[in-house]
Amino acid sequence: MALLDRLRRGLARTRDGLLGPLEAAVRGKGRLDREALDRLEEILIAADVGPDEAAGIAAAVQTRLGGGMADWAAVQAALEEALVDALSGAERVFALPAARPAVLLFVGVNGSGKTTTVAKVAHLLQEDGARVVLAAADTFRAAAIDQLVHLGEAIGAAVVAHRPGADPGAVVHDALEHGRTRGYDAVLVDTAGRLQTKRPLMEELGKVRRVVEKFLGRPPDERLLVVDATVGQNAISQAQLFHDAVGLTGLVVAKLDGTARGGAVVPIHRALGLPILWVGVGEGMDEIEPFRTKDFVRALVRG
Ligand SMILES: Nc1nc2c(ncn2[C@@H]2O[C@H](COP(=O)(O)OP(=O)(O)OP(=O)(O)O)[C@@H](O)[C@H]2O)c(=O)[nH]1
Ligand SMILES: [Mg+2]
Numbered sequence: 001m002a003l004l005d006r007l008r009r010g011l012a013r014t015r016d017g018l019l020g021p022l023e024a025a026v027r028g029k030g031r032l033d034r035e036a037l038d039r040l041e042e043i044l045i046a047a048d049v050g051p052d053e054a055a056g057i058a059a060a061v062q063t064r065l066g067g068g069m070a071d072w073a074a075v076q077a078a079l080e081e082a083l084v085d086a087l088s089g090a091e092r093v094f095a096l097p098a099a100r101p102a103v104l105l106f107v108g109v110n111g112s113g114k115t116t117t118v119a120k121v122a123h124l125l126q127e128d129g130a131r132v133v134l135a136a137a138d139t140f141r142a143a144a145i146d147q148l149v150h151l152g153e154a155i156g157a158a159v160v161a162h163r164p165g166a167d168p169g170a171v172v173h174d175a176l177e178h179g180r181t182r183g184y185d186a187v188l189v190d191t192a193g194r195l196q197t198k199r200p201l202m203e204e205l206g207k208v209r210r211v212v213e214k215f216l217g218r219p220p221d222e223r224l225l226v227v228d229a230t231v232g233q234n235a236i237s238q239a240q241l242f243h244d245a246v247g248l249t250g251l252v253v254a255k256l257d258g259t260a261r262g263g264a265v266v267p268i269h270r271a272l273g274l275p276i277l278w279v280g281v282g283e284g285m286d287e288i289e290p291f292r293t294k295d296f297v298r299a300l301v302r303g
């Protein structure tokens with residue numbers, strides 16, 4: 001399936017919730033009047049764009065249209081431009097860093113989509129010809145290790161895993177050694193998401209970062225926060241803790257297919273000032289896309 005098709009299908013719930021009612025209002029009157037503009041703001045808030053951003057985007061749409069008669073196509077075009085502006089700086093094209101092995105650390109709260117995303121990104125890198133190792137550094141539950149081992153088998157990637165309860169730092173050390181001695185291109189590290197455990201999570205993540213620094217002489221090349229789009233803006237408050245622990249370099253927004261709150265990518269990006277590297281639009285291993293602002297906004301606004 002073509003990239004845009006997958007994105008369109010994935011964003012259908014957000015789009016339908018966002019634009020159906022507005023289209024009806026604009027078509028009915030032939031213009032974006034005050035009432036329709038208020039409607040636009042409400043719709044953006046309902047899509048979880050956030051009140052401040054929603055007001056700014058609605059005002060930008062009004063400015064672009066100049067207050068005169070507007071057909072639906074003109075409203076769509078103005079909304080598209082305003083959303084692209086609101087997401088300026090959100091796009092960063094990912095390329096594997098030159099150093100080998102490159103290390104990608106994935107963090108995020110319980111259930112956000114980390115393990116699935118690790119495997120999806122590994123699969124993407126493999127499709128580009130890279131050889132990757134997955135590190136099962138969520139040692140908190142046996143099921144978490146099994147999940148990564150199974151996904152590794154499914155995509156044909158090596159997995160380094162220890163027993164449940166083992167030290168995550170030791171798993172990462174092993175994976176790095178494996179990666180270096182066997183000439184792998186990248187090590188992708190899956191981590192735990194539980195906030196209430198005997199071992200404080202943030203300390204554990206900080207330690208994993210230090211293990212990489214000690215071994216390679218540099219921190220993990222990417223420290224990526226996986227956020228669950230269905231949680232919407234609540235993801236922002238969690239993000240700061242992870243930022244403090246590992247120094248985030250980017251975001252992956254998972255589960256965009258399962259929500260009408262896909263607009264949350266706007267405030268999430270803006271609050272954290274971090275680029276969005278990929279979006280997840282399904283559970284399958286190929287249901288991930290690099291984040292491209294224009295494609296994303298077009299799929300959202302036009303379908
Ligand atoms: N629909 C949909 N489901 C997803 C996506 N990404 C992950 N999931 C599902 O979300 C659930 C949780 O995903 P995991 O990858 O296990 O999340 P996690 O962050 O590793 O969870 P913990 O290890 O328990 O912290 C699983 O059922 C995944 O299949 C996505 O982009 N779309
Ligand atoms: Mg997991």
